[in-house]
Amino acid sequence: MRMLTVPRSLDYKSIDQLFEAVASSGDEKVLFDARDLRWIDPNGMVNLVAAGCVARERQGEPPRLEIHEGEVAGYMARMGFFRAAEGVFDLSYRPPRRGERESDVLLEITPISSNSDVHEVVDRVQRRAGAILSNTLHYPASAVVQFSVILSEVCQNIIEHAEAPGWVAAQSYNWERRLGRHVLVIAVSDLGRGFRGSLTDEHSARFGDRWGDGTALEAAFIHGLTRFPDSGRGQGIQQIRKQVRRWDGLISFRSGTARIADVPSWDELPPMTEGLAEFPGSQISIVLPARVPDEA
Amino acid sequence: MKRKLDLHPVSIDLSGVLQTTVASLYSHLVTRPTGRAVRVAIESQLAEIERTAMSLIDLSEVTVLDFSCADEVVAKLLQRFLAEDRPGEAFFVFMGVGEDHRHPIDEVLDRHALQAVVSDRDGIFELVGRSSQLQTEVWGILEANRSIAKVELDSVLPRPEQQEALAQLVRNRVAYGIEDGAGFHALSTVMEELRRGN
Numbered sequence: 001m002r003m004l005t006v007p008r009s010l011d012y013k014s015i016d017q018l019f020e021a022v023a024s025s026g027d028e029k030v031l032f033d034a035r036d037l038r039w040i041d042p043n044g045m046v047n048l049v050a051a052g053c054v055a056r057e058r059q060g061e062p063p064r065l066e067i068h069e070g071e072v073a074g075y076m077a078r079m080g081f082f083r084a085a086e087g088v089f090d091l092s093y094r095p096p097r098r099g100e101r102e103s104d105v106l107l108e109i110t111p112i113s114s115n116s117d118v119h120e121v122v123d124r125v126q127r128r129a130g131a132i133l134s135n136t137l138h139y140p141a142s143a144v145v146q147f148s149v150i151l152s153e154v155c156q157n158i159i160e161h162a163e164a165p166g167w168v169a170a171q172s173y174n175w176e177r178r179l180g181r182h183v184l185v186i187a188v189s190d191l192g193r194g195f196r197g198s199l200t201d202e203h204s205a206r207f208g209d210r211w212g213d214g215t216a217l218e219a220a221f222i223h224g225l226t227r228f229p230d231s232g233r234g235q236g237i238q239q240i241r242k243q244v245r246r247w248d249g250l251i252s253f254r255s256g257t258a259r260i261a262d263v264p265s266w267d268e269l270p271p272m273t274e275g276l277a278e279f280p281g282s283q284i285s286i287v288l289p290a291r292v293p294d295e296a
Numbered sequence: 297m298k299r300k301l302d303l304h305p306v307s308i309d310l311s312g313v314l315q316t317t318v319a320s321l322y323s324h325l326v327t328r329p330t331g332r333a334v335r336v337a338i339e340s341q342l343a344e345i346e347r348t349a350m351s352l353i354d355l356s357e358v359t360v361l362d363f364s365c366a367d368e369v370v371a372k373l374l375q376r377f378l379a380e381d382r383p384g385e386a387f388f389v390f391m392g393v394g395e396d397h398r399h400p401i402d403e404v405l406d407r408h409a410l411q412a413v414v415s416d417r418d419g420i421f422e423l424v425g426r427s428s429q430l431q432t433e434v435w436g437i438l439e440a441n442r443s444i445a446k447v448e449l450d451s452v453l454p455r456p457e458q459q460e461a462l463a464q465l466v467r468n469r470v471a472y473g474i475e476d477g478a479g480f481h482a483l484s485t486v487m488e489e490l491r492r493g494n
Contacts, residue, residue, distance in 0.1 A: 118326060119326060119327065122324050123324070126359065126360065142396060145360050146396070146399075148324070148326075148360045148362075149360060149362045152362040153364065156327055156364055160328070231407065232404065232407060232408065235364075235367065235404065239400075239403060
């Protein structure tokens, strides 16, 4: 059995380490060692579930996830991680079940597999996001609708393009040391056919030898191409990008072995990364920073 | 407006259509399947009307309208009724359009090179979508005049290109021209006349 060490800090930057470990394990049985985990954001959580699913598929049974009871596990429980991980991992720790009560989390890890799941996400976010967006991020009151539209469109990306189930989660954080501001993090992950798989039949010919995960991401992210002939398709991603740019945010799409991103001045992620470890499906990460007073 | 309008007024509350045709618990116009279901319900309703329908699509109870849904319930709805094989004859005015609706509506109309008449929550009418400067100007003159009789046309719109722009607005169904050529009416005026029971 191979032990896969979960990075101490698991977020949109370190998730590649986890994917690389999963990719390099081949068909070996694996154990996910998260005992040193000290920090995890929505990207870390939805993609840890995704990595567990990949390992489960390969080895034919849920892989073991070792994690200690403590502050991080408590936070993961509030984010709905253990509920989402049920059946995916053989869990070393299960948090005590608590009665249903309104959580302080913006959006717990939520499986997305149907149209009605997207409606539920939008309903929930409409109820909870207003205070965070206006009080914490200092966005205008109208931002809650635009934020809901972003979530709706990224979730639809799972249903329409991945044709496989996925997960979404969102939460706000104080990035005092990293950015000196609060941020809101949205993470979406699925285990579908990825952008290359979705677009190959319709669009690979025009790219010739250049066709691959990177060019497929360019086609969808930059040019708004989809596998559908209808010209109304593909607007969602373009409009999300515009809105995230207006809020000086970061948006990245990872699929297969590549990642493409719109990168604001406060981050150093490259706009295109190729040669990453192969991982199924696609992963979307959005980071929205609080508005600074002179932007108001 | 001196002639009786041969139009059938139809008021469609989008929020109501959403809850009766898709799911009673849904309160937002999001996702393409939802938009498609709402559009098909509107098409069915309008297909039953024998006369030309003047359809008032009311968004005032809709909070969230995403791009996929706007593509179906605005752009594709208009496309269906501009196509040669349209399910019926209809004009559309989108009412109760708030700031949050405007952006998705503008984007989907521009993407399909369509035009539409919208009315905001204060009842102010506007031509939105992809229009030339001349079309926007002529639409504004018609809106300000409410109606232009055939005999007034040369004085109100003296330039041939203005009259051609007006003809195009009628073809695009963002202005109403009476078939025997008696004159042209802003859709806001048509709505008002129909409300008065003309």
